Every structure is written in C-alpha cells, then in structure tokens.
Amino acid sequence: MGDPTPPASAPTRRLVGLGSLGVVATVLAGCGIRLEDDAPRVPLVPTREPIPGEEPLLRLLGAVRAASLAPADPTVPLSPALAPLHRRQADVLRDALRQRGVPEAALPSPSPSASPTATASPTAPTSPTASPSPTAPPAVPPALGMPAVEGSILAASSGCAQAEPVLRPPLVALLAQAHAAMELATGSRAEAPTAAPTWSAPELLVPLVEATRRATYFLEVAAARSTARGQRTARDGIARLEALTAEIAEAAGDAAPVPELGYPLPQPVTTPAQAAAFATQTRATLLGTFGAELGGLTATDPEAAFADLPRWMGSVAAEAHLGGTPLTAFPGLT
Template identity: 40%
Template sequence: MLEDRTGVPPLPTRRTVLALGLRLGGAAAVVASLAGCGIRLEDDAPRVPGLPTRKPVPGETFLLTLRRHSTDLAAQAKGLGGSTKTVPARLSVLHARQAAVLEAELVHLGVPQTVIDAPVASPTPGATTSTTATPTGSSGSGTTTAAGPKGLAALAASESGDLGPAAVAALAGVGPDTIALAGSLLAQRAAAATLLGAPATWPDPSWSEPSLAASYLEATRAAAYAFEVVAAQSPTGAQRTLAASTLAALQARQSEQEVLAGASATPPALGYPLPFAVTNPAAARTLAVKVLTDLRAAVARELGSTGGDRGPLGAVVQWLAETEVLASRWGVALAPFPGLT
C-alpha cells in the first residue's frame, strides 16, 4: 500500500544539499560524502575544495579545435556554391561528417557536451579556428555563385591552417586510441589544400629508429611495383600520363624511406603478387584504384605505430595525405578520414 506523503516536502536535490552544507559550515562532511559516492562536479559547476573535478583527456583542446574548425570549413566550402561535383562541395559534406565523428569521439572519451559546445578559448597552435567570410561570387544578399580563384585560395588557406609542426606536436599528445582518427583528419586537410592548388609544405622527416621506416617500406615497394604494371598496360593517352606521374611519386617515397631506414632496409623483392591479371588498360585502371585504396589504408594503420614520436608521425601524416591525392586523381572518392573510411 502506497504511503500517504501529503504535505511532506520533496526530497532535497543534490545542489540544495551542497548549498545547505556550505551555509551551515558542514562543507567538509558534504564533500566527503559526495566524493565517497564517486560524484564529481561538472566543468561548469562551482569549485569546492576537496571534491574531485574532471581531468581533461589527452589532447582535448586539440580535438575540440579540430571539431570546431571542421564545422567552420563545412560552412566555408558550402558558401562557395557551385556544382555538387566540385571539390568545395564535396569538402563541405566531408567536413560536416568530420565534425559529427569528432563530437561522437569526444563524448565517448567522457568530455561533457557543455565543453564540446563551448567556444575554444585558446586553440592549440597549428590548429586554427576560422570565420566564414562572404564567399567570392556572392552578391552579399545571400545568393552565391560558383567559387572564383580567390574563394578557392581562401578555402585552401583555411584547410592548411590545421597543419604545421605545432599541429604534429599536438597530435603526438593525443591518446593512443584516438591518434589515428586525428592524424587521418590532418592528412585530409593537407590533401584538400593540395587539390585546391596550395600544396602543404612539410619538414624533412627524421627520427632515431630506422627500423620504423623499414617497416613502412614494403607496402610502398609493392605499390610502386604494381604501378610499373599499370604504366606498362597504359600505353597512350591521359591514363599513361597519370600512371607515370603516380609511379614517379611512389618511387620517390620509396627512395626516401630507404634512406630513412638505412641498414634496416631489406633488399627489394624481384616482384610482388598482383590481385588479378592485368593485360589491358581497363584492368590497369582497376588495379591502380585498388592499389592506392589499399595503400591508403595501410599508411593510416601506421599512424598508431609511431609511439608519439613527432618525426615519424609527421611523415606518416604526409604520406597519407599524398596517397589520398594520388587516389583522388584516379577517381577514388575523398574520405573524411582517409584510410579509416
């Protein structure tokens, strides 16, 4: 039988208990009670001595800034207008997806929604926030035409705003379960800037563990070998030109990795197995798409292998960005997190 509680005041809320305890001088007892129950104050709650507060997750400010900038970039790219097949239009959709995935990751890491939604007061250097300016071609009345050169240049500059040595340093401080996600996003930024006509600049890669560079080498060698076949089976025309330029890029990366690996590099194999026979230009194009898609995924997997060492971490982000550009030129769709999606 239900108890008749007519006229009985409701149970006090937690905030009421805390305020009452403070007023009555019983703060120490209240704090001990709350802490013993595992209760922590949220970020925006009043600070009470002795009560545990939330500890930011590794690289939290950097991740928050990347999320906010993804939202800004989506708006900036969309504001340029034009066909849905243009690079800005594709980037608009891609950046919106990045913002949503980063928000979900931050929630998963335990970051309160109030923190996620709040403005980032002090962005991590190398990861800037942007404001959406009136796009080139806009009449100022809300009607937007296709992007002009200035609009594309501004978008390229915004894309590259998240790059640089400071960004790699911040990336190195991200937790091991999130570093691949954030690193892949930085690679996307660099790829977007390149496709918009403003290639990112990278410092010379260097690190103290040559064996790490050697571990990346075989995937590059296999891809370069496959593109020797692609080039051989693409005798004329635009496909031949594209095959030759892709092969040159992969061979340059192979040489760079061999230098970094030094004595740790094993001799190259005489050949590498292909997934299917390639005897005509159509099969060569199919092979090119598969090889670059597989290489993109292989490089992305290496983002977590660097142990936070900035030298190799920056190099892997660069190689992933370059692979994304090569794949895009063969018709592979741009990805919000290259190699992971």
C-alpha cells in the first residue's frame, strides 16, 4: 500500500475531447444571445433548461473540488498524489458543464473561504461562532482522513446516471478512482450494495467476466515463474480477482460463460523478470478492457452501471496500481 505513486499522466486527446462533445449552449438564432439562468425573463423566449443530471453533476463537482483542496493524510502514503488527480477531474467536469450551457454562476466556487490547513492558535481560543462567508463553500476539514475524503466524492455521486451518455464513462472512471484510493488505503474492497441492481442486458458483462478470468489465469502463470516475493504478490492479486470475477459472474447470471481451462500466453514467460513484467501488463490490460466497455454498459444500463462499475473498476485500478501502473484521474480512459 505504500508504493510511491508516479505523477498523474498528461491528459489524453480522448479526455480533452470529452468536454467539447454534445455542446448544448442555447443561443437565439441570428442574435447570438446566450440564455443564462439569471437572464431577465423575455416574453416568448424560453429560459435555459437544465442539462440531464445537472444537479447531481454540480454536487459531484463541488465534492471533487473540495477533495482537491483537502490536506494530505500523513497516514496514507498515496494521499499526496490524489490532489492533482482531483484537480484534473474538476477541470474536465467543469469544462463539460460550461460547454453544455451551465452558467458560471451555477458552478461551485473553485476555492474555499479559509485555508484547509489553518490551525487554531495555541494561545488564543477559537471562536465557536466563526464561520465562512455565506457566499463561499465551507473550508475543507483539516482532520478529514483520505478514505473519508474519497468517500465524500462517492456520496455526492447519487443521480449521476442521469447524465447524458457521452459523460457517463468518464464519470464512472472518476468514481472508480475514488474507490481505488479507498481500497488501497484500507486494504479491503467496498461492500456490494444490499439490493444488487438488475442488469437488463447482462450479456454485456460477458467481456468483463472473460477478461477477469483471463487475467487471473495469467497471474497464476506469473506466480509460478516468479521469485518468492513475486509469488506472494501475485497470489494476493489472484485472490482479489477471483472474488471480483465471482461478483461480476453473479451479476451476469445465465449469460456468464463457462470458465475456460486455460488461455494462450501472449508472450514468453520463463524467467522471474519476464513474470514480473507480464503481471504488470496483465493488470494494466484488464483495466483497459474495463475502460473500453464503459460506453456500451453505461448507455444500455446506466443505473446498474453506476451501482456496480465504479466499485468493480476501482478494484481493478487498485490492483493495477499495486502492479506498478500509476493511479490516474480517469482509470481505464487514460
């Protein structure tokens, strides 16, 4: 859990383009008048309609911005690397909202009213009635631990399945990052919801079942050809992937394919060095597979996708991080 984390990778063309897709800014034909929420009411001119899922998206943006300002948790080695990821997420989400016509005044403030690292003077008592300006968001609590900060992002995500289809994959990936960070900090996966969602097209989960089974088999091969330390690491990963595979297969139900006895190796794995590289590549490939499937899954079954995929993909991103792949702002999409 204490592996140093390389800095987040530079934004890709795919992510930068997300903010410019599906622009719905309302402009009067021939007049160039943009309708804002606070614009005067003009007869026969419609006011701006909120974009799909606007309220939950604004709530999520506020939580991500707050997380970007939270002080690092000294008890979690990964914590200092998370603020840049949250800043990147906030920038992408803000740009997507603005380019879809959400007025600047409706967006959460980019900065708190007080320094999140401020502490009380040892010689003067802190006033119990002191509070931030009513026009500014509350300061980030300085004592909030990293899991709680990431948990606040997940708590703010309710309703995000209402967002337009093109925004759903990066939203799920953003939430997967929060799940991954919590899993890396606590050493345990998030519990599945008590009432499991029903997938209307469970056959779409087949690629995920097959990919996790294949990755598990590849890690078993890597473990057999690794050093003693590599074997322990691989076996821990195998156990986690087996639990994940069982959960996805259960969600797929009768659509889940019969397990294969084995899979052809994509490359030779005969030495400990090759085994270590193969294990890293296996985990990264699995994360990429999840990212590639987000579009179809979130378009067909958005409610079920937002209930299950962030947790599943967060586990894969955490596993990839343990194998040497840096945690990014949008795992699987960068």
